[in-house]
Amino acid sequence: MLESAVSSPGPAARCARVLRSPWARLVLLVVLLAAAGAAVLAFRPERLLADGWPARQTGVVAVAVFAGAYGLCTAAFVPRPILNLAAGALFGAPLGTVTAVVGTVLGSAISFGLGRLLGQDALRPLLRGRWLRAADRQLSRHGFRSMLALRLLPGVPFAAVNYCAAVSRMGWLPFLLATAAGSVPSTGAYVIAGSHAATPTSPAFVAAMLFIGVTGLGAVAVAWRKRSRFGWRVRAARAGGESGGADA
Structure with a gap:
């Protein structure tokens, strides 16, 4: 009996053995995100815009x-514009912007840490496409500039x-420095x-809405330009392949 007790691993050892598997960690990440999404739907943080902050929470604590x-x-994955609008309504522009930027960096750190710990080992072997590998090289070699x-x-899914x-x-x-610096303009406008x-x-208010609208249109223009350039490259590659086949 003593030998069987010594040889059989405990719950902690079995959990650690399971978590050594990259795919098991990825499943855990998906479960955590699903649970977080369910909690968001249950608590509905957008109610802050209508109901305000609880009266007992004031000052630094709030x-x-x-x-x-x-x-x-x-x-x-809660949309940040809702949270930024709530920060402005609750704390005003200066303090609300600082609070929202701090929350942005904190949320990014949580997401980055979870993705790095639970998802990286399983997902990196799947980066096989040319565009996926190019994006990975860009982020890995020029992290601050790319981020x-x-x-x-605007319009790029923040949590994704x-x-x-x-x-x-x-x-x-x-990652964190670029997130803090790059999120200030749009965050400040919404706040x-x-x-x-x-x-x-x-x-x-009018200036903030104009800024949001102009940057949104700029994002659409940039996306359209990238799409057109990508389509031109695809057509050129196809034309080169067809001419090469004809010459052969």
């Missing part, structure tokens, strides 16, 4: 709690970028809009 909740919601461009470009970056070999420091939502004709 800012810290909101930043932490912002980070968790960001990691759970800064992605953060500055966090998890995709985790699959690359990008370092923690360039200002939220802080002046009660006066939609005020210059600050």
Whole structure:
């Protein structure tokens, strides 16, 4: 009996053995994200825009709690514009922007850490396509510059970028620094809009909405240009292949 007790592994050892498998860790990541999404649907953080912040939460405590909740919601794929508008409505433009940026960095760190720990080993062997490998090289070699461009470009899914970056070999420091710097313009615009939502004709609100609209149109133009250039390259490659086949 003593020998069987010594030889049989405990629950902790069995759990550690299972987590050595990359695919088991990836399944755990999917389960965690699904649970986070279900929690978001249950608690509905968008109610902050209508109901406001609980009266018992004030001052530094309220800012810290909101930043932490912002980070968790960001990691759970909650749209950041809703959270930014709530930050502006609750704390005003200056403090709301700082709180939202801190929450953005915190949520990005949570997403990046989960993706790196639970998803990287399983997903990196799947980067076989030419475009996937090119994107991986860009993120891995030019992490700060690439991430800064992605953060500055509106319309790019924020949480998805966090998890995709985790699959690359990008370092923690360039990822977090680029996230903090690149998220300030759009975050500040939404926070200002939220802080002046009660006066939609005020210059600050109009300027914030114009900034959001202009950057959104710029993102569409950039995406259309990239799409056209990609289509031109595909047509040129096909034409080259057909001419090569004809010559043969």
